[in-house]
Amino acid sequence: MRKVAVVGTGMVKFGTFEDRGIRKMAEEVLFQAIKDAGAHPSQIQAAYCGTNGFSSDTPEMQGPISFVQAGITGVPILQLKNGCASGSNAFREAWIAIQSGLYDVVVALGIEKLSAVTLEMIKLAASMGGGDGELEGSMGFFPPGIFAMFARHYIDDLGVTREQLAKVSVKNHFHGTLNPNAHFQKNVTVEQVLASRPVTSPLNLLDCCPISDGAAAAVLVSEDVLKKFSGRPVWVKGAAQTSGTYPEEGDIGETDTTRRAAAEAYEMAGLGPKDIDLAEVHDCFTPAELMHYRDLGFCKDIPEAAYWLEQGYTQLGGRLPVNTSGGLLAKGHPLGATGVAQICEIVEQLRGEAGARQVEGAITGITHNGGGFRQGDVGSVCVHILQT
Amino acid sequence: MRKVAVVGTGMVKFGTFEDRGIRKMAEEVLFQAIKDAGAHPSQIQAAYCGTNGFSSDTPEMQGPISFVQAGITGVPILQLKNGCASGSNAFREAWIAIQSGLYDVVVALGIEKLSAVTLEMIKLAASMGGGDGELEGSMGFFPPGIFAMFARHYIDDLGVTREQLAKVSVKNHFHGTLNPNAHFQKNVTVEQVLASRPVTSPLNLLDCCPISDGAAAAVLVSEDVLKKFSGRPVWVKGAAQTSGTYPEEGDIGETDTTRRAAAEAYEMAGLGPKDIDLAEVHDCFTPAELMHYRDLGFCKDIPEAAYWLEQGYTQLGGRLPVNTSGGLLAKGHPLGATGVAQICEIVEQLRGEAGARQVEGAITGITHNGGGFRQGDVGSVCVHILQT
Numbered sequence: 162m163r164k165v166a167v168v169g170t171g172m173v174k175f176g177t178f179e180d181r182g183i184r185k186m187a188e189e190v191l192f193q194a195i196k197d198a199g200a201h202p203s204q205i206q207a208a209y210c211g212t213n214g215f216s217s218d219t220p221e222m223q224g225p226i227s228f229v230q231a232g233i234t235g236v237p238i239l240q241l242k243n244g245c246a247s248g249s250n251a252f253r254e255a256w257i258a259i260q261s262g263l264y265d266v267v268v269a270l271g272i273e274k275l276s277a278v279t280l281e282m283i284k285l286a287a288s289m290g291g292g293d294g295e296l297e298g299s300m301g302f303f304p305p306g307i308f309a310m311f312a313r314h315y316i317d318d319l320g321v322t323r324e325q326l327a328k329v330s331v332k333n334h335f336h337g338t339l340n341p342n343a344h345f346q347k348n349v350t351v352e353q354v355l356a357s358r359p360v361t362s363p364l365n366l367l368d369c370c371p372i373s374d375g376a377a378a379a380v381l382v383s384e385d386v387l388k389k390f391s392g393r394p395v396w397v398k399g400a401a402q403t404s405g406t407y408p409e410e411g412d413i414g415e416t417d418t419t420r421r422a423a424a425e426a427y428e429m430a431g432l433g434p435k436d437i438d439l440a441e442v443h444d445c446f447t448p449a450e451l452m453h454y455r456d457l458g459f460c461k462d463i464p465e466a467a468y469w470l471e472q473g474y475t476q477l478g479g480r481l482p483v484n485t486s487g488g489l490l491a492k493g494h495p496l497g498a499t500g501v502a503q504i505c506e507i508v509e510q511l512r513g514e515a516g517a518r519q520v521e522g523a524i525t526g527i528t529h530n531g532g533g534f535r536q537g538d539v540g541s542v543c544v545h546i547l548q549t
Numbered sequence: 550m551r552k553v554a555v556v557g558t559g560m561v562k563f564g565t566f567e568d569r570g571i572r573k574m575a576e577e578v579l580f581q582a583i584k585d586a587g588a589h590p591s592q593i594q595a596a597y598c599g600t601n602g603f604s605s606d607t608p609e610m611q612g613p614i615s616f617v618q619a620g621i622t623g624v625p626i627l628q629l630k631n632g633c634a635s636g637s638n639a640f641r642e643a644w645i646a647i648q649s650g651l652y653d654v655v656v657a658l659g660i661e662k663l664s665a666v667t668l669e670m671i672k673l674a675a676s677m678g679g680g681d682g683e684l685e686g687s688m689g690f691f692p693p694g695i696f697a698m699f700a701r702h703y704i705d706d707l708g709v710t711r712e713q714l715a716k717v718s719v720k721n722h723f724h725g726t727l728n729p730n731a732h733f734q735k736n737v738t739v740e741q742v743l744a745s746r747p748v749t750s751p752l753n754l755l756d757c758c759p760i761s762d763g764a765a766a767a768v769l770v771s772e773d774v775l776k777k778f779s780g781r782p783v784w785v786k787g788a789a790q791t792s793g794t795y796p797e798e799g800d801i802g803e804t805d806t807t808r809r810a811a812a813e814a815y816e817m818a819g820l821g822p823k824d825i826d827l828a829e830v831h832d833c834f835t836p837a838e839l840m841h842y843r844d845l846g847f848c849k850d851i852p853e854a855a856y857w858l859e860q861g862y863t864q865l866g867g868r869l870p871v872n873t874s875g876g877l878l879a880k881g882h883p884l885g886a887t888g889v890a891q892i893c894e895i896v897e898q899l900r901g902e903a904g905a906r907q908v909e910g911a912i913t914g915i916t917h918n919g920g921g922f923r924q925g926d927v928g929s930v931c932v933h934i935l936q937t
Contacts, residue, residue, distance in 0.1 A: 162650070214630075222632065225792070225928065235809070237790035238929060239638060242602075242628050244610065250627060254642070261648035262550070402625035404613070421623070540613065541626060 162429070164384035165259050166394035167547065169198025170505040175344040175375035175493035177276035186376035187227030187272045194268065194378035195231070199391030202232030205380070206264040210240045211251030211271045212497035215278050223272060233268065242497075245445065245532025247271065248377065249402075249500025249543035255381050256400045265383040271501035274374040275494075305369060308446035309361035315448055316363060319463045323363060325470060327354035329447040330367050330491075332476050333484050337491030339477070339518035342502075344373045344493030368447040373493030377501035379508070395508045398525075399426035399546035418542045419456035419529060426527070426544040427458070434458035437481060437546075438523040439510055441503035443531045444488040453529055454483070457544070477518055485510065485518045500530035500543060511549045524549045550817070552772035553647050555935065556780035557586025558893040560765035563732040563881035565664035574764035575615030575660045582656065582766035583619070587779030590620030593768070594652040598628045599639030599659045600885035603666050611660060621656065630885075633833065633920025635659065636765065637790075637888025637931035643769050644788045653771040659889035660764040663882075693757060696834035697749035703836055703851055704751060711751060713855045715742035717835040718755050718879075720864050721872050725879030727865070727906035730890075732761050732881030742835075756835040761881030765889035767896070783896045786913075787814035787934035806930045807844035807917060814915070814932040815846070822846035825869060825934075826911040827898055829891035831919045832876040841917055842871070845932070865906055873898065873906045888918035888931060899937045912937050 171193025173186050187210075195202055210224025224240040237258075243250045248271030255267040315321040331351055337343035349367055357366040381397065382390055403425070405418035427433050434457060442457065444450040454466035459481060469475055475483035486492045486506040489499060507526035509515045531542040559581025561574050575598075583590055598612025612628040625646075631638045636659030643655040703709040719739055725731035737755055745754040769785065770778055791813070793806035815821050822845060830845065832838040842854035847869060857863055863871040874880045874894040877887060895914035897903045919930040 225631070229792075235792060237641075238631075238792045239642070240630050242630055243613075243626075253625075254627070257649045257651065258645060260650065261645045263645065263648065404617075404623060404626045 163260055163262070165256055165381055165397045166384065166387060167379050167397065167504065167508050168382050168387070168390045168392035168394050169194040169196070169200060169380035170378065170508045171197060172342055172377035172502050172505045173375055174342045175373045175495055175498070177372065178374050179276070181374070183223050183272050183274040183374070183376065184227050184230060186374070187223065187270060188230050190376045190378040191227065191231035191233070191268065191270060194380050197392050198380040200266070200380060204266050204389070205233045205236060205268050207237045207255070207258050207267045208233050208239070209251040209255045209267065209269050211243070211247030211269070211500060212240060212273055213242055213244065213247060215273050215275055215496070224270060227270065227272065243532060243541050245443070245494070245496050246500060246530050246541045246543055247497040247532070249503065249528065249530035249545065250541070252379060252501055252504055252545065253400050253402055253543050256397055259381060259383050265386040267381050268378060269381065269501055270376070270378045271498040272376040273495035273497040275372045275496065276374050304445065305361040305364060308448055309364045311452065312363050312448040315451065315463050321451065321463060321467045323355065324351050325467045326368060326447040327351045328470055329444060329450045330354050332470070333444060333488040333490040336477060336485050336518060337487030340487050340492060343487035343491050344371055345487065345491045364446060370445050370489035370494040373495040375493060375495035375498040375502065377498045377505050379501055379504050393512050395511045396548050397545060398432065398548045399430035399544070401425035401429065402541065402543045404541045418540070419453060419531065419544070422542040422544040423457045426546050430546040432525065432546060436525050437527050438525050439485060439507070439520045440481065440483045440527045440529065441486060441488070441506050442483055442529040444484055444490050445494060447490070450483065450488070457527065457529060477520065482520050485515065485520060496532070500528070503528040503530055504545065504547070507547045511547060551648055551650070553644055553769055553785045554772065554775060554782035555767050555785065555892065555896050556770050556775070556778045556782050557582040557584070557588065557768035558766065558896045559585060560730055560890050560893045561763060562730045563761045563763035563883060563886070565760065566762050567664070569762070571611050571660050571662040571762070571764065572615050572618060574762070575611065575658060576618050578764045578766040579615065579619035579621070579656065579658060582768050585780050586768040588654070588768060592654050593621045593624060593656050595625045595643070595646050595655045596621050596627070597639040597643045597646070597655065597657050599631070599635030599657070599888060600628060600661055601630050601632065601635060603661050603663055603884070612658060615658065615660065631920060631929050633831070633882070633884050634888060634918050634929045634931055635885040635920070637891070637916065637918035637933065638929070640767060640889055640892055640933065641788050641790055641931050644785055647769060647771050653774040655769050656766060657769065657889055658764070658766045659886040661883035661885040662762040663760045663884065664762050692833065693749040693752060696836055697752045699840065700751050700836040703839065707851045709839065709851060709855045711743065712739050713858060714756060714835040715739045716858055717832060717838045718742045720858070721832060721876040721878040724865060724873050724906060725875030728875050728880060731875035731879050732759055733875070733879045752834055758833050758877035758882040761883040763881060763883035763886040763890065765886045765893050767889055767892050781900050783899045784936050785933060786820065786936045787818035787932070789813035789817065790929065790931045792929045806928070807841060807919065807932070810930040810932040811845045814934050818934040820913065820934060824913050825915050826913050827870045827873060827895070827908045828915045828917065829874060829876070829894050830871055830917040832872055832878050833882060835878070838871065838876070845915065845917060865908065870908050873903065873908060884920070888916070891916040891918055892933065892935070895935045899935060
C-alpha cells in the first residue's frame, strides 16, 4: 500500500445561489485546492468528479468541463455518480488511482446544484437521491420516509426520546454557527425543531438536511512526490467502500453496510474507534447520526448513542466531536460535494486551522458518507480515516 | 504493473427493444460474463458500470441495481458517466482497481437504452452525447455537425472522395452481416450510402451510427488468482486514457487526444502499430474511422488511410481488419455499452471463437473508444491493447 496524503483542499460556502453556476463554484474550489497544495494545474495527472449532474447549466458533463476550465487538461478525467456518496467515491477512486502506481498527483472534485432541481427533473430521475423509483417510490421508500421509519423504531422500541433526536440538529446547527462555509449559521433550539413543519412523522423540517448547492475539492499525492508540494500533508490511512441491499430479515435498524466499511478502514489504518479524535458522519436526518455512532464503533447500540449525545460527548469540547462542520444538517448537503467537503473539514481540523471550531490536539479523524441506489440501508458507503 | 486478464465476457444483441428493459439486459450480460469466466457472483470484489443513464425504467442507478440483481452485493460498486466512452472508462477503472492491489476480481459493465431517450431528456441533458450545450449547441457543434466538418475537410483539402467515406460504412455493414450480435446484419452498397437521407452535409444517414440499446460485460482478474477461473484468459497489455480540448490553432482535423492515448498504451504494452492484428475503433461517423487509422499509427495520414480502405487492408481478410464486429456503424452504439462490447469482440477474436468473422491467427488486438465532454476532438479517449 502506497502512502497517500491530502496536500490541498478547497470549498465554497454551501447554500442556494440563484446567480452562481456550478462551473464557477467548481473552478473556485479547484483553484483553492491547487493553490493550497502549492501545486500547478499542469501537475495534476488524473481527475475524478463526483456529482449527480444536478445543475442549472448544461447538466451532463459539468465535472470534466470544470476541470478543463481550471487548466486540468490532457489527463484522464472521470465523472462518477453514486447518489449522496458521489463525492467520497470520487475521493476514494483518486486514492485508488495513486495506489495503482500509475499516478502520483490526483484531484477529487465534488459538485452539485440541488437548488436547480425541478419537479420535471425529479420525475425524470424517478427519485432524487438516486433510488429505484419503480420499487421504492411505490412503497413510499424515499429518503425522509426511510429515516422516519428508523426514528419511529428508535423511539418506540429502543427508548430514544423525540427530544434526543432534535438534539442532533441543535448540536450540528451550533457547530454550523462556527463554520463560515456552512449553509446555516444560526442556532436552533429543541423547541424550534419540534415546532418546525412536519415532513414525515416523526421527523420535522429541522430534522432534515437542506437542499444546498456547493463544491469541494482535494488534491491527493503519493509520498514519493510529496516534497514537490508545500501544502501541509494529512495522510489517508484508510479508505473503504461497501455496498448493501435492504435487510432481508430482522431488525429494520440493523444493516451492516457502514459497519463493514468501518471495519475495513480501521483495519487498513491499523486503528480503532478509540483512536478517533473527531468524525464527519452522514447526518442526512437526525436518527442517522445516532445510527452512525453505533456503526462506526463509537458506542455499542442506539441507546448508548443517545446517551453520548445527551452527555455532550459528540459536541465540540466533548470526547469525540461529530460533525464540527455543521454536518449535512447545518453545513448543507449538495450531494456530490458532501463527501469531499467532509475531507476538507477533517484536513482543516488536523492541520489545526479550524479556528473557533478547532478540536484541540486532534490527530486522527474519520469521514462517513453514504448514499446511492438503496437508501434504506445507505446502499453505498465510504469511510475514510485521515491522520496528521 | 500487475498482469491482468479478461477471463469472461458477455453481451446481448444490440438493437432497439421496446419490450426489453436495461436491467434485464444488464443482468443477462453479467450472468454470461461470470459464467464464461467460470466464476460465481460472490467472487466479484468490485464492480464498475459505464452508462449515461439513458433508460426507460428508473434511469438514475441502473448500474448498481443491475449488479445487485446479478448477485454482486456488498462490494464497492460505481457508476461512471463519460459520454460515448463510458464503457471503456468502466473497463479501465476496473483494471486500475486491480493494479491498485486492493482487488483481484473486478467486473466492468456497460449499458445504455438510447431508444428510451425522449426529446424532453435531450433538452434537459442539453446535448445527447454529453457535450456542452451552452457553447457547443449555439455553434452547431453537435456530433454529426463536427464529423461533417472533418468529412468536408478530408474531401476538400485532402483528396478523399465521397465514395471512399461511404466505403467505411459498406465495409462495416459487411462485417455486421457476420456478427449475430450486430444491430444491422445487412449489406449496404456505396450507392445506398450516397442515396440515404442527408443528415449534415456531406454525411448521410448511412454514414452515421444508429440509436441502439445494449449491454456488455467483462470479468477481469489478476494473474495471482487466474487459476481459480476456467475462462480462457486474454491479457490486458495496455490501458490508457487521455482527454483533450478543441484544437486552438491549426488544422481542424489535427487533434492529438487519440494519438497520446495510443502512444501510452503501446508503450505500456511494449508493442507498436505493426504488432496489431485487428482493431475495434470508434467509427461513430464514416470519417472518424479514417482519422483513427492515422491516430492509432496504422498509417501516416488521411490520404494513406483512404488508400488502406480502398485496398481492403482493413476488411476481414486484409492485413489489419478494423471493426470486424460491424463497428458502431453496424453493430450499433449504445453509448455506455460500446467500449465494453469492443473488448468482447477482441476477446472473442483472440480466443479464436469469432466464427465467420474470425481473423485467422490473431494474437494482438486494440480497442479505441472516445467520447465525453468535447466531441470535437473526442474529449476523452481510451485505448486498450489485448493479447492472447
